[in-house]
Amino acid sequence: MSFVGSGTAPDQPVRGRPRSEAVERAILEGTMKLLEDGVPLAEISIERIARTAGVGKATIYRRWSGKEELFVDVLRTAEPQDPEQLPGTSMRDDLIVLLESLRQRGLANRSSAILHNVHAQMKSSPKIWAAYHNSVILPRRRAGVEVLRRGQQNGELRADLDVELVNDIIVGPMLVRAVLRPEADLPEDLAERIVDTLLAGLRPVN
Amino acid sequence: MSFVGSGTAPDQPVRGRPRSEAVERAILEGTMKLLEDGVPLAEISIERIARTAGVGKATIYRRWSGKEELFVDVLRTAEPQDPEQLPGTSMRDDLIVLLESLRQRGLANRSSAILHNVHAQMKSSPKIWAAYHNSVILPRRRAGVEVLRRGQQNGELRADLDVELVNDIIVGPMLVRAVLRPEADLPEDLAERIVDTLLAGLRPVN
Amino acid sequence: MSFVGSGTAPDQPVRGRPRSEAVERAILEGTMKLLEDGVPLAEISIERIARTAGVGKATIYRRWSGKEELFVDVLRTAEPQDPEQLPGTSMRDDLIVLLESLRQRGLANRSSAILHNVHAQMKSSPKIWAAYHNSVILPRRRAGVEVLRRGQQNGELRADLDVELVNDIIVGPMLVRAVLRPEADLPEDLAERIVDTLLAGLRPVN
Amino acid sequence: MSFVGSGTAPDQPVRGRPRSEAVERAILEGTMKLLEDGVPLAEISIERIARTAGVGKATIYRRWSGKEELFVDVLRTAEPQDPEQLPGTSMRDDLIVLLESLRQRGLANRSSAILHNVHAQMKSSPKIWAAYHNSVILPRRRAGVEVLRRGQQNGELRADLDVELVNDIIVGPMLVRAVLRPEADLPEDLAERIVDTLLAGLRPVN
DNA sequence: ATGTAACCGAGACGGTACGTCGTGTCTTCAT
DNA sequence: ATGAAGACACGACGTACCGTCTCGGTTACAT
Numbered sequence: 001m002s003f004v005g006s007g008t009a010p011d012q013p014v015r016g017r018p019r020s021e022a023v024e025r026a027i028l029e030g031t032m033k034l035l036e037d038g039v040p041l042a043e044i045s046i047e048r049i050a051r052t053a054g055v056g057k058a059t060i061y062r063r064w065s066g067k068e069e070l071f072v073d074v075l076r077t078a079e080p081q082d083p084e085q086l087p088g089t090s091m092r093d094d095l096i097v098l099l100e101s102l103r104q105r106g107l108a109n110r111s112s113a114i115l116h117n118v119h120a121q122m123k124s125s126p127k128i129w130a131a132y133h134n135s136v137i138l139p140r141r142r143a144g145v146e147v148l149r150r151g152q153q154n155g156e157l158r159a160d161l162d163v164e165l166v167n168d169i170i171v172g173p174m175l176v177r178a179v180l181r182p183e184a185d186l187p188e189d190l191a192e193r194i195v196d197t198l199l200a201g202l203r204p205v206n
Numbered sequence: 207m208s209f210v211g212s213g214t215a216p217d218q219p220v221r222g223r224p225r226s227e228a229v230e231r232a233i234l235e236g237t238m239k240l241l242e243d244g245v246p247l248a249e250i251s252i253e254r255i256a257r258t259a260g261v262g263k264a265t266i267y268r269r270w271s272g273k274e275e276l277f278v279d280v281l282r283t284a285e286p287q288d289p290e291q292l293p294g295t296s297m298r299d300d301l302i303v304l305l306e307s308l309r310q311r312g313l314a315n316r317s318s319a320i321l322h323n324v325h326a327q328m329k330s331s332p333k334i335w336a337a338y339h340n341s342v343i344l345p346r347r348r349a350g351v352e353v354l355r356r357g358q359q360n361g362e363l364r365a366d367l368d369v370e371l372v373n374d375i376i377v378g379p380m381l382v383r384a385v386l387r388p389e390a391d392l393p394e395d396l397a398e399r400i401v402d403t404l405l406a407g408l409r410p411v412n
Numbered sequence: 413m414s415f416v417g418s419g420t421a422p423d424q425p426v427r428g429r430p431r432s433e434a435v436e437r438a439i440l441e442g443t444m445k446l447l448e449d450g451v452p453l454a455e456i457s458i459e460r461i462a463r464t465a466g467v468g469k470a471t472i473y474r475r476w477s478g479k480e481e482l483f484v485d486v487l488r489t490a491e492p493q494d495p496e497q498l499p500g501t502s503m504r505d506d507l508i509v510l511l512e513s514l515r516q517r518g519l520a521n522r523s524s525a526i527l528h529n530v531h532a533q534m535k536s537s538p539k540i541w542a543a544y545h546n547s548v549i550l551p552r553r554r555a556g557v558e559v560l561r562r563g564q565q566n567g568e569l570r571a572d573l574d575v576e577l578v579n580d581i582i583v584g585p586m587l588v589r590a591v592l593r594p595e596a597d598l599p600e601d602l603a604e605r606i607v608d609t610l611l612a613g614l615r616p617v618n
Numbered sequence: 619m620s621f622v623g624s625g626t627a628p629d630q631p632v633r634g635r636p637r638s639e640a641v642e643r644a645i646l647e648g649t650m651k652l653l654e655d656g657v658p659l660a661e662i663s664i665e666r667i668a669r670t671a672g673v674g675k676a677t678i679y680r681r682w683s684g685k686e687e688l689f690v691d692v693l694r695t696a697e698p699q700d701p702e703q704l705p706g707t708s709m710r711d712d713l714i715v716l717l718e719s720l721r722q723r724g725l726a727n728r729s730s731a732i733l734h735n736v737h738a739q740m741k742s743s744p745k746i747w748a749a750y751h752n753s754v755i756l757p758r759r760r761a762g763v764e765v766l767r768r769g770q771q772n773g774e775l776r777a778d779l780d781v782e783l784v785n786d787i788i789v790g791p792m793l794v795r796a797v798l799r800p801e802a803d804l805p806e807d808l809a810e811r812i813v814d815t816l817l818a819g820l821r822p823v824n
Numbered sequence: 825a826t827g828t829a830a831c832c833g834a835g836a837c838g839g840t841a842c843g844t845c846g847t848g849t850c851t852t853c854a855t
Numbered sequence: 856a857t858g859a860a861g862a863c864a865c866g867a868c869g870t871a872c873c874g875t876c877t878c879g880g881t882t883a884c885a886t
Binding site: 015019058072155157158159161164165166168169171172173174175176177179181184193198199200201202203204205 | 226229325354361362363365367371372374375377378379380381382385387390403405406408410
């Protein structure tokens, strides 16, 4: 369950009593429960998590080295299912699907008011942020850039543009709304509107 | 120095020794120093700030009700000077100036590695976030929307677009780079490239 | 209140809030209470003492470096008043007075069932034992040896005997009863009987 | 002969693997080793004993109910062989032999610095102390009192003395030196000197 | 000049949480 | 059944901060 890679340990025969999966679940779900109940992040101590889950502190420290590592796992457990099969019919459709999945994440977060805090918290601990970045953010970014490359080859996207920058341009508005502007709403057709607006350009047609 | 309102206290005759401004500066600058030295945010306690500034804890609590309020003031002290006179020659030029000021902020933050953390931290405390949002973010947003409205009247911007959404589209890519993707760099012509790309649209010219 | 010497600190102006004597008493008496209530020594944790005395743990650690140092002070606080003016009328009378004070200690200990445990505990920590030895045991021993020396000069004690050994002989039986044989009782005339028996010798008169 | 019961175990067919005596020895000797190496008693945990002996904790708990029971066994294993045939030639000689065995114990203890601690520790756990008292101390005490009774019948000891008290008087000085005054030495002729001094009395012969 | 009231540094105070360790019990695989 | 290993709930360890409080001492105004 460690969030950092896994790669099938090199054999290591089981010695002693194995760790209980039930306990593992109890900890993750107990933490989730606290978050959902609106307990401020600063008041969620390892001690309290242990009490909530009916578990000894050592049992938590045996699995995670601290609060931050634990939160990363909680966050990943709660993340909506990762990317999906892209339709592949056109660059436009693919981009809309990608943006739509971002919107779903924003909605899920909002509804429970949970992940915002955890996300913010992670940014202040570089190691954890790096782990989260590598395992969650980067893969999506790569998917986006790939779609854009194919678009350039198809002639759907201007060939002279820097795909990295274009990716920021596409993803930016949705992130701003979902992460930085929690007061804004995320209407159903938002992904489509953003993509079409960007494709057409802001300048009047003629 | 309270960040919430100010409006010149109604009268209150000064009795007893007045608060030392030197002490006030020492606290703010001491905190700044810790941030600049790369001390992780979580390790910056009121106790440590007091030690660093050579000041009693009570002296800090006399001015701020807690760590969060203090950080807001530190952040505001360190912010680059707020917006500027817009050229007004065209919507394009105005947008570039606004984006460029955002870029400057990103650079300043990066160079000292300070504000990232503080920004992230603030997000987990709703009251503080609201204060920061109202005093720093909202004014800039309003300026941006105003520029876009003028653009629609001038015929520089398609009249059928939602200016709020367009503002997110313009500001989004810069924020993504400055706040969420600290690993990306912010080249000098970035503001210009973003605006021109957006105006022209992503689709090939013909 | 440190048990190790005192010698009037060289001046040291008081800085910060002074330590509360009331708190000091609360801790010592709280510990005493636990001992009197028959709580096994092993179950008396610093944590529990703090709870009993209504005090923070740090407040205890500020005064004593650990459980052992604290117990020494508790023990010394509870000790019956140290020796007394010796009558000086004869070696026999002086020895009886010294032994009687030992008997009193044994009785006090027994009645509350306190000090036995603490005494035993101290033996397993050499530093503490040394401190207790120097401040409590040694002075009494010196007083005894002094009395015996005067006895040799007066002709009340055989001049060929080693006063150190004689002291052990006199003090021994009382200690055995008071410390090692808690089941034995300590009748009122015990000191007198021991001294007279020793002076006369065990052999039948003739 | 009787078909009912027997002295030895009442039949109980051995099922499963029998307990290893080697393991039993490893535990006792491992504990002894720790004591000999001067590890403070408070730092000798069951956990550490198990590590030292290369044994699982459960294996220890299967044999002893806790640290105290284990220590009693360690102590008894290490005790010099219990009393001996008394010469019986005279009360004086018998007393000297008894005292000498006490002195040997004191020397053994001292040389390894072991039993002091264990002895002290036992005093704080009444159940264990009772066990030790009954199995080690009481038999010796009874032997001593018996010798004194014979002495009274022989006319070697004044008939008007309380033999219990006399026993304390004889045993006291040696115990004081061996148990309470570890800094004192125990010269070879100590037993003889004590007995002769007591028999003759402290008063000058004149 | 002298109150007097708020300031200041220092540090004690009752708490809570930290991360580690030892307790005695349990569960697993292997002998 | 025994044995080594180690997970488990529990609770104490000694330290660090929290936010409040009490000290001795210092300004700076109002008398």
